[in-house]
Amino acid sequence: MAEIQIRDVRKTFGDFVAVKGSSFTINDGEFFVMLGPSGCGKTTTLRIIAGLELPSSGQILLDGEDVTFNRGSERDIAFVFQLYALYPHMSVRRNISFPLRVQGAPRAEIRQQTEDVAKLLRIEHLLDRGVNGLAAGDRQRVALGRAIVRRAKAYLMDEPLGALDAEFRELMCEELRLLHNRINATTVYVTHDQIEAMSMADRICIMNLGEILQVGAPMEIYERPATKFVAGFVGSPAMNFLNAQGGIAPGAREIRINGAALGMPEAREGLDTQSAILGARPEHIQIADDGPLRGRVFAVEYMGARQLVTVDTDAGRLRVRAPNTTRVAYGEAVGLSFDPERVVVFNPDTDRALKSALYDGDARG
Amino acid sequence: MSGASTAYSVVEATPRGKLIAGVVVVAYALVALIPLVWIFSTSFKSPPDSISYPPKVVFEPTLEGYVNLFTTRSRQTDEYIESLGPPETWYDELVRERNMVITGPSRFADRYWNSIVIGFGSTFLAVFLGTLTAYAFSRFKVPLKDDLLFFILSTRMMPPVAVAIPIFLMYRELGLSDTAAGMILLYTAVNLSLSVWLLKGFVDEIPREYEEAAVVDGYTRLQAFIKVVLPQMRAGIAATAIFCLIFAWNEYAFALLLTSGNAQTAPPFIPLIIGEGGLDWPAVAAGTTLFLLPVVIFTVMLRNQLLRGITFGAVRR
Numbered sequence: 200m201a202e203i204q205i206r207d208v209r210k211t212f213g214d215f216v217a218v219k220g221s222s223f224t225i226n227d228g229e230f231f232v233m234l235g236p237s238g239c240g241k242t243t244t245l246r247i248i249a250g251l252e253l254p255s256s257g258q259i260l261l262d263g264e265d266v267t268f269n270r271g272s273e274r275d276i277a278f279v280f281q282l283y284a285l286y287p288h289m290s291v292r293r294n295i296s297f298p299l300r301v302q303g304a305p306r307a308e309i310r311q312q313t314e315d316v317a318k319l320l321r322i323e324h325l326l327d328r329g330v331n332g333l334a335a336g337d338r339q340r341v342a343l344g345r346a347i348v349r350r351a352k353a354y355l356m357d358e359p360l361g362a363l364d365a366e367f368r369e370l371m372c373e374e375l376r377l378l379h380n381r382i383n384a385t386t387v388y389v390t391h392d393q394i395e396a397m398s399m400a401d402r403i404c405i406m407n408l409g410e411i412l413q414v415g416a417p418m419e420i421y422e423r424p425a426t427k428f429v430a431g432f433v434g435s436p437a438m439n440f441l442n443a444q445g446g447i448a449p450g451a452r453e454i455r456i457n458g459a460a461l462g463m464p465e466a467r468e469g470l471d472t473q474s475a476i477l478g479a480r481p482e483h484i485q486i487a488d489d490g491p492l493r494g495r496v497f498a499v500e501y502m503g504a505r506q507l508v509t510v511d512t513d514a515g516r517l518r519v520r521a522p523n524t525t526r527v528a529y530g531e532a533v534g535l536s537f538d539p540e541r542v543v544v545f546n547p548d549t550d551r552a553l554k555s556a557l558y559d560g561d562a563r564g
Numbered sequence: 565m566s567g568a569s570t571a572y573s574v575v576e577a578t579p580r581g582k583l584i585a586g587v588v589v590v591a592y593a594l595v596a597l598i599p600l601v602w603i604f605s606t607s608f609k610s611p612p613d614s615i616s617y618p619p620k621v622v623f624e625p626t627l628e629g630y631v632n633l634f635t636t637r638s639r640q641t642d643e644y645i646e647s648l649g650p651p652e653t654w655y656d657e658l659v660r661e662r663n664m665v666i667t668g669p670s671r672f673a674d675r676y677w678n679s680i681v682i683g684f685g686s687t688f689l690a691v692f693l694g695t696l697t698a699y700a701f702s703r704f705k706v707p708l709k710d711d712l713l714f715f716i717l718s719t720r721m722m723p724p725v726a727v728a729i730p731i732f733l734m735y736r737e738l739g740l741s742d743t744a745a746g747m748i749l750l751y752t753a754v755n756l757s758l759s760v761w762l763l764k765g766f767v768d769e770i771p772r773e774y775e776e777a778a779v780v781d782g783y784t785r786l787q788a789f790i791k792v793v794l795p796q797m798r799a800g801i802a803a804t805a806i807f808c809l810i811f812a813w814n815e816y817a818f819a820l821l822l823t824s825g826n827a828q829t830a831p832p833f834i835p836l837i838i839g840e841g842g843l844d845w846p847a848v849a850a851g852t853t854l855f856l857l858p859v860v861i862f863t864v865m866l867r868n869q870l871l872r873g874i875t876f877g878a879v880r881r
């Protein structure tokens with residue numbers, strides 16, 4: 200178990216910047232998820248933590264000790280690879296016990312621990328099979344088994360569920376989380392699937408284009424996104440963005456869209472750009488006849504207890520999560536009101552969220 | 565069966581297709597095997613049978629060829645042979661029937677041993693060096709990598725014999741002429757480019773993640789190479805070793821030019837086995853038969869690896 204500190208880590212491949220000066224800390228025993236679209240540098244960051252890649256600059260600290268230049272074999276970190284990397288010339292048993300054999304553990308102990316892990320992952324019946332004929336889910340478990348069979352300081356997992364089908368993925372997500380609750384080891388989990396991230400993480404770190412945009416608990420990220428990218432990446436359906444007027448003074452409680460005034464959390468700083476972007480989650484918008492913004496219903500998706508209504512307004516198209524008691528039809532003109540304490544305003548030039556009462560108490564804005 | 569239609573898989577041949585393929589393959593095998601069968605049968609013929617015309621297909625088998633291959637003999641008068649008393653061994657008896665006595669062993673065993681030392685020695689070296697080189701080229705940032713690889717390949721762009729004269733002069737200066745070490749060095753050099761290129765293909769096929777996994781689990785890079793990469797290269801190493809051995813084993817021109825009394829290999833020796841009145845064909849055929857054996861055995865031993873190896877990884881995984 201260990202705390203991992205990443206300090207100003209940069210990584211370039213030739214002219215290409217894969218990781219742009221990341222700094223964050225992964226707490227001891229935490230399930231930490233790195234989330235971001237393909238190619239944003241998640242794997243690269245993870246490999247730097249594991250010691251498979253040297254950062255171009257910056258430091259990695261394990262429990263306060265600088266390990267930046269220690270080789271992978273000297274860091275005592277377990278790694279689950281994106282494509283498992285099971286040794287094809289070894290049986291399941293030998294794959295799982297590999298790290299123990301490397302450490303030269305006594306035979307009886309190796310046997311015991313391998314079987315315990317196999318039992319935990321429910322693959323005891325496969326122990327003496329080769330790994331080549333295994334189904335994706337089983338390969339996955341073997342790869343996990345090889346990681347957790349030894350007590351490492353931290354467990355790094357690179358999209359371990361990426362190759363599984365949706366149903367099985369959900370199951371494995373749950374199992375992984377349960378496993379974590381049980382062994383309570385520092386875990387860094389990489390994924391590009393926001394649902395996976397939201398459901399498993401203690402804290403999430405969101406990356407895009409090699410840059411860390413926000414680090415925080417899932418709820419914090421969902422409710423108080425630091426940038427427009429974070430707001431749009433997390434949540435399904437995504438946050439709605441509307442074009443609003445800029446020029447917001449510190450302390451303002453209103454934002455204007457095409458002449459209509461909408462309430463917003465009290466601004467803690469000013470915004471002097473021409474325009475602004477208003478962000479509102481589908482569940483923070485209501486269909487109400489006296490709502491300040493008007494639009495026309497474009498589509499209605501019935502989803503059981505709720506329905507998703509798509510409305511076209513002058514300021515842009517948006518989606519509303521409405522109770523299924525609301526009766527609306529295609530083409531109908533409707534009014535929309537916004538939950539004034541929950542909307543977010545973004546600076547259109549920097550994509551940063553405007554500091555407002557919503558963000559009070561956040562360490563990072 | 566009339567009217568019944570049978571569905572065939574698109575990738576599998578129809579029975580008729582299989583039959584035709586079978587006939588063609590068998591016919592080709594027969595044509596290809598005839599010289600081998602001829603050599604094999606000649607090695608068991610008596611010298612007169614071996615040169616009789618029309619050739620004898622049915623003959624009385626004898627080991628005379630093999631005896632002549634391994635011995636030197638001299639012709640003696642009947643009186644002398646009788647004075648020796650009864651023959652001590654079956655081969656003495658065989659030889660005496662032709663009015664000869666064995667005067668000593670021939671040089672064949674020496675030449676054969678030279679072939680084994682030089683053939684397997686150079687194969688081992690070429691594969692060993694090739695494996696390390698291929699791994700380095702595949703995994704490390706080598707400056708001028710592409711140029712170096714091209715250079716290595718370019719050493720095979722002309723027939724090796726083209727440089728026979730310079731090598732002959734060089735070897736004479738260096739004292740490497742007619743030494744096993746010299747021949748091993750030469751064959752290793754010739755085989756190395758093939759070995760590097762073949763093996764690099766195999767290493768490239770092995771995902772780096774295997775080594776990286778081994779490294780995070782506590783292995784050093786060298787241990788990861790030995791314990792994780794090498795086992796997965798087995799097929800490639802086997803295929804490469806066979807190609808190298810076949811070249812070194814069969815090589816004739818350099819062996820003829822650079823070796824004589826000391827380090828001569830079997831290929832230049834066998835065709836010159838002279839009997840009475842010209843070439844001793846059964847002995848030559850016997851030498852050739854024995855000469856073929858090691859490569860056949862080696863190939864059969866490695867054939868499972870080889871089949872996988874020759875497809876260059878296409879059916880692995």
Ligand SMILES: Nc1ncnc2c1ncn2[C@@H]1O[C@H](COP(=O)(O)OP(=O)(O)OP(=O)(O)O)[C@@H](O)[C@H]1O
Nearest residue numbers: 212215217235236237238239240241242243244391
């Ligand atoms: N060895 C390398 N040489 C050159 N470019 C690289 C190298 N490794 C990664 N990159 C580049 O760095 C960027 C980030 O790669 P990385 O693998 O970290 O992305 P990722 O977030 O893990 O994406 P994915 O979700 O697709 O796995 C990519 O654009 C990739 O092309």
Ligand SMILES: [Mg+2]
Nearest residue numbers: 241242281357
């Ligand atoms: Mg990746």
